[in-house]
Amino acid sequence: MSIQRHVTVEGVRLRFAAAHMATLGDDLEPLHGHNYVVRCRVEGDLTADRWVIDFGVLKRAVREACEALDHRFLLQARSTLLQASLDGATWTVRFGDREYRFPASDVAVLPIENTTAELLAQWIADRVDEALTAGGHGNVTRIAVDVEEMPGQSGGYARDRE
Numbered sequence: 001m002s003i004q005r006h007v008t009v010e011g012v013r014l015r016f017a018a019a020h021m022a023t024l025g026d027d028l029e030p031l032h033g034h035n036y037v038v039r040c041r042v043e044g045d046l047t048a049d050r051w052v053i054d055f056g057v058l059k060r061a062v063r064e065a066c067e068a069l070d071h072r073f074l075l076q077a078r079s080t081l082l083q084a085s086l087d088g089a090t091w092t093v094r095f096g097d098r099e100y101r102f103p104a105s106d107v108a109v110l111p112i113e114n115t116t117a118e119l120l121a122q123w124i125a126d127r128v129d130e131a132l133t134a135g136g137h138g139n140v141t142r143i144a145v146d147v148e149e150m151p152g153q154s155g156g157y158a159r160d161r162e
């Protein structure tokens with residue numbers, strides 16, 4: 001018999017509002033935004049206190065990831081379809097004859113191929129993983145993150161921890 005316990009956090013502060021434009025095939029969405037909602041679930045063994053993790057610790061890790069994205073333009077820096085370049089304090093993003101310029105302070109530069117909910121969930125999960133590692137939460141064996149773009153429409157990512 002395999003026993004697995006888990007903790008899930010979501011809430012009013014585990015959200016971010018951001019602009020993006022995802023690529024679809026050879027096309028690029030118009031610039032637009034979402035009020036994203038994030039849900040994180042971790043699995044693991046019980047500690048001596050008989051919990052997987054303190055809710056507050058997990059919420060803080062997710063909140064810090066959300067804050068890094070909040071009120072930013074989400075740039076998929078590994079896109080093979082967008083040409084993005086940083087000149088001084090300005091990002092220029094080109095796609096065909098479209099050109100966008102953003103102050104660097106308004107841009108969250110993400111090492112992902114596209115700003116889909118699935119890859120945003122992966123980016124957040126990686127941040128949570130780093131925070132759990134830094135906090136010594138070695139009992140947590142799996143992290144799952146869902147990112148909701150709008151009600152009823154979310155993408156997710158889950159993986160076992162090393």
Ligand SMILES: [Zn+2]
Pocket residue numbers: 020022032033034149
């Ligand atoms: Zn969108």
